[in-house]
Structure formats: structure tokens, C-alpha cells
Amino acid sequence: MITIKGLSKRFDQQLVLDNINLEIKKGELLVILGESGSGKSVLLQHLMGLLKPDQGSIAIDGQDITKMKEWQLLKMRKNIGYLFQEGALYDFMTVFENVAFPLVEHTQLKRKDIKDKVKRVLKTVGLEEAGNKFPSELSGGMKKRAALARAIVLDSKILFCDEPTSGLDPIKSRSISFLIKKISSELHCTTVVTSHDIRNSFRIADQVILIKEGKVVGSGTPRVLQDSQDAFIQEFLS
Amino acid sequence: MKTFFSALLNFVVGTGEALFFFGDVCVHLLKGKIRWGEVLKQIYEQGVQSVIIIALTSFATGAVLALQGYVMLNRFGAKENVAQLVALSLVRELSPVFSSFIFSGKAGARIAAELGTMKVSDQVTATRTLGVDPVEFLVVPRILACFMVLPGLVVFSELIGILGGYTIGVFDANIQSSAYIHQTIRAINFVDFFSGFIKTLFFAAIIGWVCCYQGFQTKGGSLGVGQYTTKAVAFSYIMVVLFNAVLTKIILTFWG
Numbered sequence: 001m002i003t004i005k006g007l008s009k010r011f012d013q014q015l016v017l018d019n020i021n022l023e024i025k026k027g028e029l030l031v032i033l034g035e036s037g038s039g040k041s042v043l044l045q046h047l048m049g050l051l052k053p054d055q056g057s058i059a060i061d062g063q064d065i066t067k068m069k070e071w072q073l074l075k076m077r078k079n080i081g082y083l084f085q086e087g088a089l090y091d092f093m094t095v096f097e098n099v100a101f102p103l104v105e106h107t108q109l110k111r112k113d114i115k116d117k118v119k120r121v122l123k124t125v126g127l128e129e130a131g132n133k134f135p136s137e138l139s140g141g142m143k144k145r146a147a148l149a150r151a152i153v154l155d156s157k158i159l160f161c162d163e164p165t166s167g168l169d170p171i172k173s174r175s176i177s178f179l180i181k182k183i184s185s186e187l188h189c190t191t192v193v194t195s196h197d198i199r200n201s202f203r204i205a206d207q208v209i210l211i212k213e214g215k216v217v218g219s220g221t222p223r224v225l226q227d228s229q230d231a232f233i234q235e236f237l238s
Numbered sequence: 239m240k241t242f243f244s245a246l247l248n249f250v251v252g253t254g255e256a257l258f259f260f261g262d263v264c265v266h267l268l269k270g271k272i273r274w275g276e277v278l279k280q281i282y283e284q285g286v287q288s289v290i291i292i293a294l295t296s297f298a299t300g301a302v303l304a305l306q307g308y309v310m311l312n313r314f315g316a317k318e319n320v321a322q323l324v325a326l327s328l329v330r331e332l333s334p335v336f337s338s339f340i341f342s343g344k345a346g347a348r349i350a351a352e353l354g355t356m357k358v359s360d361q362v363t364a365t366r367t368l369g370v371d372p373v374e375f376l377v378v379p380r381i382l383a384c385f386m387v388l389p390g391l392v393v394f395s396e397l398i399g400i401l402g403g404y405t406i407g408v409f410d411a412n413i414q415s416s417a418y419i420h421q422t423i424r425a426i427n428f429v430d431f432f433s434g435f436i437k438t439l440f441f442a443a444i445i446g447w448v449c450c451y452q453g454f455q456t457k458g459g460s461l462g463v464g465q466y467t468t469k470a471v472a473f474s475y476i477m478v479v480l481f482n483a484v485l486t487k488i489i490l491t492f493w494g
């Protein structure tokens with residue numbers, strides 16, 4: 001479970017996160033919807049401990065991560081998968097080596113077991129043929145799939161995805177959204193996805209929150225939100 | 239006035255951050271968390287990249303030293319001393335400094351551009367999300383490789399430079415081959431060699447540090463990579479020049 005209390009963050013003069021309060025239940029798939037520049041990525045980076053807030057706390061399974069030192073965070077992050085908007089695969093490694101990297105770093109698995117595991121995960125994301133390719137040889141959608149494979153290879157119980165559908169055509173957007181949904185429910189992992197893609201978000205989300213200029217302006221299940229009478233919500237959703 | 243103070247403040251903060259970064263690298267080195275596989279890879283890349291251009295420069299420098307030295311020394315009737323002039327100039331000063339310049343332009347620029355690209359494409363942050371310290375994984379091996387490659391390149395440069403001098407001395411100035419070799423060996427003593435070599439160790443650390451730091455500071459997409467890489471090389475040059483002056487003074491004070 002993830003509990004966010006009174007989270008605020010300022011860059012220079014600009015208030016990017018403004019008193020965010022949020023509770024994310026175990027095993028739930030939460031989508032953070034908002035226009036670009038509304039603070040989605042910054043919020044997600046706080047959840048990963050990549051940024052420190054000015055105020056507020058974030059508790060993951062009861063531990064306040066805003067108080068942790070970087071070495072404690074490094075340890076904690078082994079249990080969390082993070083999908084970057086552009087994938088952020090190591091461009092000097094093949095897809096296979098990228099996905100194997102967390103296993104090599106953090107497990108005592110033998111070469112053969114690592115190979116099997118990577119193959120299995122690549123199959124899950126539909127990239128079993130692309131293991132020997134370098135990231136520069138992949139399309140945008142394949143990069144995201146490969147990065148997703150790297151994010152889940154340690155069987156993380158928490159998965160954060162930053163705009164998994166941005167820059168993809170509608171069909172690829174839909175398929176990566178459902179892939180995240182599938183992984184989330186098969187691995188029972190608590191999943192937070194940021195997006196400005198309303199259609200796909202509503203297809204996969206258990207809960208949705210809507211943020212605008214760093215404030216939460218609406219939340220609920222997709223159905224509840226759709227029926228909301230709030231003017232901004234209706235405008236954003238239309 | 240205001241801009242002057244903010245520039246000064248930026249400079250102080252920047253220097254502080256750079257020193258902190260260097261401290262972080264040292265802590266990792268002291269802890270002994272070193273990825274030797276990565277180090278070997280970097281040694282290979284950095285070494286291979288600079289070796290030909292250093293050979294070329296050194297040979298030409300040695301040859302030019304012999305040509306000019308011969309003319310000058312001939313006026314004093316001391317043309318046999320060309321070998322000493324070439325060897326001492328190379329070993330004490332020219333090879334360490336020239337090699338460091340070339341090294342920062344080749345290996346240093348490569349380091350800054352590689353790390354800068356990784357920074358702007360989130361690969362550095364991704365390393366943190368994967369539970370790995372980016373300094374340990376990306377920086378320490380590169381700096382360590384600089385520290386091992388540059389001294390090797392400098393010794394190589396000295397040998398090639400002496401060969402350049404020898405070529406002119408023997409084939410152009412008609413000094414006897416055995417005499418030239420004998421003069422060279424007699425010219426260089428321990429102090430001469432090490433006064434140059436110690437400087438090299440400093441230059442290696444400076445180039446590795448500055449270029450890794452600038453790489454990690456990079457922001458602003460591909461434009462930023464270009465800017466910060468240029469900055470890395472320029473800073474390396476300036477630091478090498480300044481440190482060379484200071485170190486030379488210190489070394490001469492103690493060792494003459």
C-alpha cells in the first residue's frame with residue numbers, strides 16, 4: 001500500500017505539486033490522468049524516491065521513503081519496477097542484456113537460469129525475437145515493451161509506468177495498455193500509470209485520479225468519473 | 239554587479255558540487271566496489287582511440303625538436319647534445335602535456351558525450367531505479383581507466399618521440415646511431431622521468447573527473463550534449479595547463 005500525505009514540490013518559483021493526498025491500495029491499478037505539464041512525471045518520480053518533496057510524506061508499506069538516504073532507496077527500488085517515458089534502455093547493451101541486467105546485479109542466479117528467465121519475460125511482452133537487437137534498432141513500441149520487461153524481471157510487487165502510450169499509434173497504445181493490465185493482474189502488483197490518454201486509461205484502470213496544475217481535481221473509478229458533473233472533468237474527458 | 243555576484247555564486251556552487259562528486263568517486267574507490275570488467279572495456283576503448291594520434295604527434299614533435307635543436311645547438315658548437323635536448327624536453331614536459339591534451343580531446347570528449355547522452359535519455363536515472371548506483375556503475379570504471387591508460391600513453395609517447403628525434407639526428411644530422419642512443423640513455427635519470435610521470439597521474443585524474451562530471455551535469459537534449467562535451471574538453475585543457483604550471487613549480491622546488 002502506498003500513502004501520500006500533503007505532498008508539495010516547487011521548482012524555483014513554480015509550484016508543481018500542490019498538497020497531494022492519495023492512497024493506493026495493494027494490487028490496484030491506478031491511472032493518474034492529466035494534461036502535459038500538470039506534474040504527473042514529477043509525482044511518479046517522488047514515488048520512486050528520485051526527487052525529494054518540499055513538504056509531505058510518502059509511505060510505501062508503512063515506510064516513509066522521503067526520509068530515506070540514497071543507499072536505502074537503492075535497496076528499496078529493487079522491489080519496484082519503473083517504466084520511463086522513452087524507455088531509457090541502456091543503448092550499449094542488447095535487449096537481452098538490458099533485461100538480464102537487474103538479475104545479474106541483484107540475484108545469485110546461474111547464467112542458464114538468467115537466460116531462461118529473460119526469455120520468459122521477453123515472451124510475456126511479445127519480444128522473444130528481439131533479444132539480440134540493440135535499442136537503436138527497435139521501434140518506439142518495442143522499446144517500451146523491452147523497458148517494461150526490464151522493469152518487471154525481478155518480479156516487483158510495485159510497478160510505475162510514466163506515459164506508456166505517449167508517442168504510439170492508437171493500436172500500439174491499446175496493446176501496451178492491455179499488456180500492463182495483464183502484467184499487473186498476473187503478478188498482483190500495485191501499479192501506477194500516468195497518462196493523458198483517456199480512452200486507454202479508462203479501459204484498464206481500477207481507480208483514476210485527475211490532476212491539474214499539481215492538484216488532484218477528481219478521483220474515482222472510471223465509471224464514477226465519467227458520470228461526474230464537474231465542469232473541468234467533463235471538459236477534460238470530452 | 240548583480241550578474242557578477244550571481245556568476246560568482248554559480249561558480250562557487252558549481253565547484254562545490256564538482257568536488258562533492260569527486261569525493262563520491264573516492265568513497266567508491268576506497269570501498270573497493272570496482273567493476274573490473276567495465277574497467278577493462280573502458281581501458282580498451284580509451285587506449286585504442288588515442289594511440290595513433292598520440293604516436294603521430296609524438297613522432298613529429300620529437301623530429302621537430304631535433305631539427306630545431308640541431309640548428310640552435312650548432313651555434314654553440316654542441317650539436318652532439320641534440321639527443322639530450324630531445325629526450326629531456328619530451329620526458330619532463332612535452333609528452334605529459336601533449337598526450338593529456340590529446341587524451342582529453344579524444345577519450346575525455348567521448349566520456350562526456352557518452353555520459354551526457356545517457357543523462358538526457360534517462361539512462362542515468364534508470365540506473366538508480368534499477369537499484370544500482372550510477373557513479374559506481376558508470377563513473378568509477380571510466381575514471382579508473384583514465385588513470386591507467388594515460389600514463390601508459392605518455393610513456394609510449396616518450397618512446398615514439400625519442401624515435402622521431404633519433405630519425406632526424408641519425409639520418410639528417412649524421413650523428414652516429416650508437417652515440418645518439420648512448421646520449422639519450424645517459425640524459426634521462428630517475429628524477430627527469432618521474433617529474434613528468436607524476437604530473438601525468440594528476441592530469442589523468444583531472445580529465446576523468448571533469449569529463450565524467452560534465453557528462454552527468456548534461457541537460458537539454460542533443461544540444462546540451464554538444465554544449466557540455468565542449469565544456470568538458472575546455473575545462474580539462476584549462477585545468478591541465480594550470481595544474482602543469484603549479485606542479486612544475488612544486489616539483490622543481492623539491493627536486494630541481
Ligand SMILES: Nc1ncnc2c1ncn2[C@@H]1O[C@H](COP(=O)(O)OP(=O)(O)O)[C@@H](O)[C@H]1O
Nearest residue numbers: 011012016034035036037038039040041042043
Ligand atoms: N527537474 C525539473 N526542474 C524544473 N522544473 C521541472 C523539472 N521537472 C519538471 N519540471 C516542471 O514541472 C512541471 C510538470 O512537469 P511534468 O511532471 O514532467 O509534467 P507531465 O504531467 O507532463 O509529466 C512542468 O512545468 C515542468 O517544466
Ligand SMILES: [Mg+2]
Nearest residue numbers: 040041162163
Ligand atoms: Mg511526463
